[in-house]
Amino acid sequence: MIKITDLNKSYGDKKVLENLNCTIKTGSVYGLIGANGAGKSTLLRIIMGIFKKDSGVIEIDGKELVDVEEIKQKLVYVPDDLFFFKNYTIKDMAIFYSKLYPNFDMDFAMNFAEKLKLNTNQKIQTFSKGMKRQAALICAISTNADYMFFDETFDGIDPVIRNYMKKVIAEQMQKKETTIIMTSHNLRELEDICDNLGLLYKGGVLFESDVDSLKTNMFKIQISLNKDFDEKDFQNYNVLSFKKTGSVATIIMKGDREGYEKVLRDMDPLILDFLPLTLEEIFIYEMEVLGYEFNEII
Amino acid sequence: MNLMKLFNFKYLMQNIKKSKMAIILFLSIVPIFTALTIILNSSYYYALEFYELGLANILFMYITPFILSFSLFGYVFKKKDIDFMCSMPISRKSVFVTNTIGGIVLILISQLITFLLSWVLGAVTDTVVFTGMIWDLFLYQSLAYIFVFTVANLAMTVSGNVITQIVVTLLILFLIPATMFYYDLWQGAYYDLVDGNYTVNADYTIRSVRTYTAPSAIFGAVNSYWQYEPSVASTVKMIILSIAYILLGYFMFEKKKMENAGESFEKPNTHFLVKALTLIPFAMILAPCIDDEEWQAALFLIAIVAVYYFIYDLVTNKKHKFWKSVGMLAISLAATTAVYGAVGKIAEDADPQIEMEDIKSITIDQIAYYMYGLNYEITDKETIETLLYEGGQYSSYYLPYDSSMKDDVAITIPSDQAYRNKVRVWLTINMKNGSEKNTRIYISEAFIKEVMANTTYDVKDVGIVQYKEDVILTNEEEKALKEAINNLFFENKWLDLYEILNKNYNDVVRTYRYENHDVKRFTVPIETTSEIFEIITKAENRNTAEFTRKTKNLETYLHIDMYELNKKFDYNGDCPISVKEYVVNHKDDICNKDKDYITLILDGHKFYTNDVDTIINLIKESKEYKTYIEEGYGRYYDKYYYDIVDDMVPIETNEIIYPEATSTSVITVID
Numbered sequence: 001m002i003k004i005t006d007l008n009k010s011y012g013d014k015k016v017l018e019n020l021n022c023t024i025k026t027g028s029v030y031g032l033i034g035a036n037g038a039g040k041s042t043l044l045r046i047i048m049g050i051f052k053k054d055s056g057v058i059e060i061d062g063k064e065l066v067d068v069e070e071i072k073q074k075l076v077y078v079p080d081d082l083f084f085f086k087n088y089t090i091k092d093m094a095i096f097y098s099k100l101y102p103n104f105d106m107d108f109a110m111n112f113a114e115k116l117k118l119n120t121n122q123k124i125q126t127f128s129k130g131m132k133r134q135a136a137l138i139c140a141i142s143t144n145a146d147y148m149f150f151d152e153t154f155d156g157i158d159p160v161i162r163n164y165m166k167k168v169i170a171e172q173m174q175k176k177e178t179t180i181i182m183t184s185h186n187l188r189e190l191e192d193i194c195d196n197l198g199l200l201y202k203g204g205v206l207f208e209s210d211v212d213s214l215k216t217n218m219f220k221i222q223i224s225l226n227k228d229f230d231e232k233d234f235q236n237y238n239v240l241s242f243k244k245t246g247s248v249a250t251i252i253m254k255g256d257r258e259g260y261e262k263v264l265r266d267m268d269p270l271i272l273d274f275l276p277l278t279l280e281e282i283f284i285y286e287m288e289v290l291g292y293e294f295n296e297i298i
Numbered sequence: 299m300n301l302m303k304l305f306n307f308k309y310l311m312q313n314i315k316k317s318k319m320a321i322i323l324f325l326s327i328v329p330i331f332t333a334l335t336i337i338l339n340s341s342y343y344y345a346l347e348f349y350e351l352g353l354a355n356i357l358f359m360y361i362t363p364f365i366l367s368f369s370l371f372g373y374v375f376k377k378k379d380i381d382f383m384c385s386m387p388i389s390r391k392s393v394f395v396t397n398t399i400g401g402i403v404l405i406l407i408s409q410l411i412t413f414l415l416s417w418v419l420g421a422v423t424d425t426v427v428f429t430g431m432i433w434d435l436f437l438y439q440s441l442a443y444i445f446v447f448t449v450a451n452l453a454m455t456v457s458g459n460v461i462t463q464i465v466v467t468l469l470i471l472f473l474i475p476a477t478m479f480y481y482d483l484w485q486g487a488y489y490d491l492v493d494g495n496y497t498v499n500a501d502y503t504i505r506s507v508r509t510y511t512a513p514s515a516i517f518g519a520v521n522s523y524w525q526y527e528p529s530v531a532s533t534v535k536m537i538i539l540s541i542a543y544i545l546l547g548y549f550m551f552e553k554k555k556m557e558n559a560g561e562s563f564e565k566p567n568t569h570f571l572v573k574a575l576t577l578i579p580f581a582m583i584l585a586p587c588i589d590d591e592e593w594q595a596a597l598f599l600i601a602i603v604a605v606y607y608f609i610y611d612l613v614t615n616k617k618h619k620f621w622k623s624v625g626m627l628a629i630s631l632a633a634t635t636a637v638y639g640a641v642g643k644i645a646e647d648a649d650p651q652i653e654m655e656d657i658k659s660i661t662i663d664q665i666a667y668y669m670y671g672l673n674y675e676i677t678d679k680e681t682i683e684t685l686l687y688e689g690g691q692y693s694s695y696y697l698p699y700d701s702s703m704k705d706d707v708a709i710t711i712p713s714d715q716a717y718r719n720k721v722r723v724w725l726t727i728n729m730k731n732g733s734e735k736n737t738r739i740y741i742s743e744a745f746i747k748e749v750m751a752n753t754t755y756d757v758k759d760v761g762i763v764q765y766k767e768d769v770i771l772t773n774e775e776e777k778a779l780k781e782a783i784n785n786l787f788f789e790n791k792w793l794d795l796y797e798i799l800n801k802n803y804n805d806v807v808r809t810y811r812y813e814n815h816d817v818k819r820f821t822v823p824i825e826t827t828s829e830i831f832e833i834i835t836k837a838e839n840r841n842t843a844e845f846t847r848k849t850k851n852l853e854t855y856l857h858i859d860m861y862e863l864n865k866k867f868d869y870n871g872d873c874p875i876s877v878k879e880y881v882v883n884h885k886d887d888i889c890n891k892d893k894d895y896i897t898l899i900l901d902g903h904k905f906y907t908n909d910v911d912t913i914i915n916l917i918k919e920s921k922e923y924k925t926y927i928e929e930g931y932g933r934y935y936d937k938y939y940y941d942i943v944d945d946m947v948p949i950e951t952n953e954i955i956y957p958e959a960t961s962t963s964v965i966t967v968i969d
Contacts, residue, residue, distance in 0.1 A: 011557055012564070050384040051557050067552075069306075072387035083382035085316040096316075099308040100387050 001026045002047070002147065002179070007056030009042055009203075016042045018203035020056070024196070026146075027177040028210075029169070031194030033187055033283075038200040040183040041080060044149045047181075048077045060147070073101060076145035078136045080152040080183075090120040090135050094142065101143040109142035112168065116161065130157045137165060141172055150182045154189050166193045191279040199283065207286055214282050219257050223264065224248045224271040237263070240285040252277070252285050304395035309388050313397065314404075317369035324366050324404060328355050329411040336419040336427060345426035348435065348815070349526035355412060355439045356526050359513060363443045364467060366404060367450035368460065370397040375459050380556045394551040398451060398544055405443040409436050428812035438528040442512035445536040446471065448543040455550035461613045462562040462572070469575050470543075475514030480582050480638060484645035511536050528815045562614040569616050574630035576610065577603060581634035585642055588635065603631055657682060661726040675728075685725075686739070771837050779807065782829045807834065831891040835906040842903040843885030846878050849901075854878065858917070859897040867914055873900055874920030877913065881905050 007020040016039045024030045034040050045051040047058060049067045058065040065071060084093060090113050098104040113120045116134050118127075124135050134157065140148060148169075154162050170193075172178050184190050190197065197214070199207040218240070224247050225233075231242040234251060237260065241252040248271060253260055257274070264272055314321050331354030339346060349356065373379035384390075413436040420427025446467075453466035515526050558564045563572065580603045587596040607627045611618060618626075659677045676682055727735040771779065807824060824834040846854070856873035881898065889895050889906040896913060898905040907913060917923050 045381065045557075048385040049390075050381060052553070052555065067389045067391070069387050069389055069392065072385075072389070075385070075387070077381070077385035079378065079381035079385070081378040081381065083378045088316070096312050099312050 001059075001061060002181075003057075003059040004043075004047075005057045005059075007043070007046065007058065008054045009039075009046060009051065010054055016203055017046070017053075017056075020200075020204050022198055022205045022208065024179060024181060026061075026179050027173065028196050029173070029180040029182065029194045030196045030198065031190035031211075032181060032183040032198050032200055033185065033190065034183075034200030035185060039203050040185075040200050041151050043200070044077065044079075044151055044181070044183065048072075048075060048149060050077075073103075074146040075149065076101070076140045076143045076147070077149045078133075078140045078151065078153055082132050082136050084124040084132070084135070086125065087123055089123055090118060090138065093124065093135065093139050094120075097139045097143055101145065103144040105142050105144055109138050112138045112142065116164070130161065133157050134161060134165070141168065144176060145178070146176075147179045147181065150180065152184055153182060154184070169193070187280045187283060188278075197279070197283075199287075207283075211279065214279070214286075215277065216257065218252065218254045218277055218282050218285065219260075220275040220277050220281070221251050221253065221260075221264065222248055222271060222273040222275060223251065223267075223269050225267060225269050240288065252281075254285075304389075304392045305399055306388055306392050306396045309386075309393070310396045310400040313370055314400065320365055320369040321404065324362050324369070325408045325411065327362060328358050328408055329415045331355075331358070332412050333415050333419055336416060336423055336425045340423035340425045345428070346431075348431055348528065351416065351427065351431060352435045352439060352526065355409075355435060356442075356512075356515075359439065359442050359446060360516070362408075363401075363405065363447035364450045364464070366401050367447055367454060368463075370401055371451060371454045372460070374454060374554065374556065375457075375463075375559055377559050380559055384556060390552050390554075391548065394451075394548050398448070398547070401447050401451075402444050405447060406440055409440045409443070412436070412439075430812040430815075434528050434815050438512065438533065441533060441536045441540070445511060445540045445543075446513060448540045448547065452543045452547040452550070455547050455554050456563065456568075458558040458561040458563060459614060465572060465576055465614075469572065471511070471513050472516075473575065473578070475510040475517060476578065476582070477638075477641065478510065479514075479517040481641055481645045484642040511539065562616045566616070566618070569614070570626050570630070573607070573610055573614075573626075574634060577607075577630050577634045578638065580606075581631065581638045584631070584635045585639035589639065589642070600631070603627070654679075654683060656730050657727055658730045659728045660685060661728060662723060770841060771833070775833050775837055779830060779833045782827060782833065783807065825891050828891055832888055835889045836886075838904050839881075839887065839889070839906060840885055842898075842900060842905040843882050845903045846881045846900055846905075850875075850878055850882070854900050856917075857899040858913075859899060869917050869923065869926060871926040872922045874917060874922050876916045876920060880909075880913065880916060884909070 002022075002024040004020060004022040007017050007022075008015070009017040020039070020043065022043075032040050032043070042051065046053045047065065049065075049072060060071060060074065063071070085096070088096075091110070094104070094106060094109045098106055110120055113135070116138070118131060118134060118138070124132060127135060133153065137150075137153065140150075154165070157165065169180060173180065182190060182194065191211075194211055196210045197208070198205045229249070230244065231239070234242065234253075238254045239251055240254055241250075243250045261272075261274070332351070335346070335351060335353055339350075373383045383393075388396075413432050416427055416432040416435070417429065419425070420429075420432070449470045450463065450467045453463045453470060457463040457466055511532055512526075555564055563569045580599060584596055584599050584603075587593075587599060604627060607630075608623065611623065659675050660682050661675050676685065723739055725739060729735065807830065824831050854873040856869060856871065856877060858867070858869045877898065878900075881900065884907065887907060887909075890908055893908045894910050895906055895908045896910045898907070898913065
């Protein structure tokens, strides 16, 4: 588990992280979302020891994170802006990783590359952007590190490969209780893989929850009654949004879905449809509840 | 701090692998250029001085350790490189220790390759390479490279980009020695000896600056007196500073803010301060311009500084508001100029004096241009005083000379009669506090003879390196020659060498040895002793006879050297066949130096014989001599130069000729 308490970081006069608190459970896929400049990459860089924190505590598995090899071997990082040594092939990069990560699985790396149809002897600098991302992911996943940090990782990867990657990550998590921390400014990227989400805004975690409870606790209904109705008819329920067009209203509600369904059926509706909410919609409404405009945050 | 625990060999190997081209270049460039130096000098039978053998090594000292530092640590200047490298499971402390130790090992490997290559090439080529010298070069240059490397690493820890790293490296390396050098220059050209009658020409007092650290020797080049040599003071300073810089770098690297990559410094004020320090070279020129009221030059310089100041911001990737930059430029330039103007004034007012009681000894480095590194130390107070007062009257580098003509012969002699029989001597005044002052003086031949005759000469075991390329000594001859020269030095007879050397410097034996980190070079005229003369002339005659036998029917040029004999005869023409036959038939004759003898030079090959009259007769009877006389050659060789000098009439000329050396005969004949 990673526990971050009151983390602060400034670039000169500019505060980037301010009293950030966050908990990432072991074995989870934690999605960190936020607008550009929200501090996502800075947070990852501090955890990785790339940047020095100003204050605060970061604990990994109950021990404070310090700049020592034994702890850093538990972590692997794929940055947003990828780096490869000049003229290096995937095989060369894999060798580099293998010298520093004791659990690096060279066979896995080579097989993984083969499945992705990447030539392990070809210079990475000749690869396309997507192929470079794949190469970086291959090396990172092959380290078998306990914690993997992916910064805007799936940018530039086509959907087929992206799904394959996600599958491999899921397998990896099953094989070893790996914790994945992914950042993105695009919720859709994280929707089908993350089981926890944190929203970073102005240097702090504004909102944090697990995806399942978010999705089960919030739902959208379309309803039409055989009488004239308005928002007041639903005032006893936890309504996050009410919009009525003609005789049909679209309502976002939060709470026990089965309970609400029973109550609404008792109203003898002409139409009653429960529609799934996208993660983005859930976030929009949650943010609105907190008094933020979602578009300003992401 | 457990260094071995922090050292990560696997990381080092990977780091080297990723920069293998730069590392290979680093490892090979010094050995290659050193090898070239040895090979290119092999045809000259030349014993290389420390700075000559190490020339490539010394020049690259300013570049390659920096490249090495950049190869190992250069990732800290690019954000995406930092993301990758710093996320690797190795601590910053470990990175710094690994790269520093790795860099030092690479430096040692490079120097070891240079050492071995020099040693092998010294053995297989004709270039004289002293094992002691290459060992010194290995140790001293290793330290120098390590020193520059640690400075570059320290600069890296505070810099955000490579240009800033270069600037900070230069400041650390040169700020103090440059200031010392500037102080010395302003101190004036002369040190006054206590009573004011004698001044030591202080052109060379920058020696103290050059011994600050090895790289600061570059200031010697500025003063056109660049002689790079290992120094104990410099060695100690470099060791201490290297350790200090490694420790400081270790702690600063640990705290380095990687997020500032790309920018010069984290704080704008640091940027302005460092930029102001880079104006010091300009301030060093501007201060004297202002002092001399050279306003035009000052304005021109200020314009250059202004351009530089803005370019600096561009290359170091730091943006400032225009008027703020203008203001900072004005403040920085004014401050640095004021400081260095003040340093100059302090230096000028210092009026340094050499107290006689502070002098420990005087070392005679060189007499005229012939004797090098005599290792001849005078400690006797009275002798020192006499030597300085006797010779110290003339402090200028060149004596003024007049040119005159007599019978189509141009002659230059010193204008001042007092210097006509004086010899230029290079001295080092060794002070009791360990510093050295170097100077040149003109001193009478008689005095130098007297001083040297009464002083023990401490040369032992002189190794003969090479005699002329076409004279092959047998092993026995070489052994005998070496023994003769050693005996000669032990017997204090070198004064005679000096006399003969100046009369006929072509026929010499050169001997060398490396002692006290310096090349001692002795030029021994073959006429020094009968024994040496006999060994050399016998070998030379044997070789010349063999050459003549092979080329008997070919046209050969003959020159007769009659300088030593008061015979009004000269010949420079085709060698008569009768003379060739004589040479071949008398190859085993032994020439006695104590009797009259002549030297026949046949196409550059020498033949020595006491049979002077026979040779002259053979020539005079030949048809070649008749042609020679008819064509009117030989006018200049029927008199001694002194005959011309005695009654010469100075002519008016605007041309002042500065002879390279002043020796016992101060006359230079221009033919």
